[in-house]
Amino acid sequence: MDPSEVEFIAEKQSVTIIPNFSLDKLYLITGDLGPFNPGLPVDVPVWLAINLKQRQKCRIVVPDWMDVEKLEQIKEQERKENTFTLMPNPHYMELTKLLLNHASDNIPKADEIRTLIKDTWDTRIAKLRLSADNFVNQQEVHAKGLTPHPKSGTAVSAASHTALEVSAYMIC
Known part of the structure; x- marks a missing residue:
């Protein structure tokens, strides 16, 4: 899967908006959305939130996880530990990019969030490369009939990586 496909999938994630218009419901193939009432929060897919935001029909509510303090903790944990942080x-990454590109005026401390996410991403990709290199080296040692050093690898769980991280690594 390439990064554009991963971003397409991410656009289906739900985000809360505060509409400034009235509409009973939107009837979509994926399900009904709404009702939309001015000032009352409603959850919609990211693609719709961005479309409405571009048309000045709503304000996007920042997801809870997009908090500077939480992201700083994640960044530090990622840097300190050899394992990958959930x-x-x-x-x-995709949601941060989309929301900051299209609704940064709705996101307090947008520049700090962008930097924290990028730093965390860079750390995770570096760990992923190191982990893959260690795995390849272990396979070469096994192929030569030697015993690998007991601390020469990092265990990696596929569950700890996002689709975009794996996709980005595969392209490198």
Whole structure:
């Protein structure tokens, strides 16, 4: 799966908006959305939230996980530990990019959030590369009939990586 496909999937994630218009319901193939009442929060897919925001029909509510303090803790935990931290959202990178590109005026401390997410991403990709290199080296040692050093690898769980991280690594 390439990064654009992963972003397409991420756009289906739900986000809360505060509409400034009235509409009973939207009837979509994926399900009904609404009702939309001015000032009352409603959950919609990210793609719809961005579309409404671009048309000045709503304000996007920042997801709970997109908090500077929480993201700083995640970044520090990611840097300190050899294992991979479970991220607060499986599409954290894509959603951050989409929301900051289209609704940064609705997101307090947008620049700090962008930096924290990018730093965390860089750390995770570096760990992923190191982990893959260690795995390849272990396979070469096994192929030569030697015994690998007991601390020469990092155990990686596929559950600890997002689809975009794996996709980005595969492209490198």
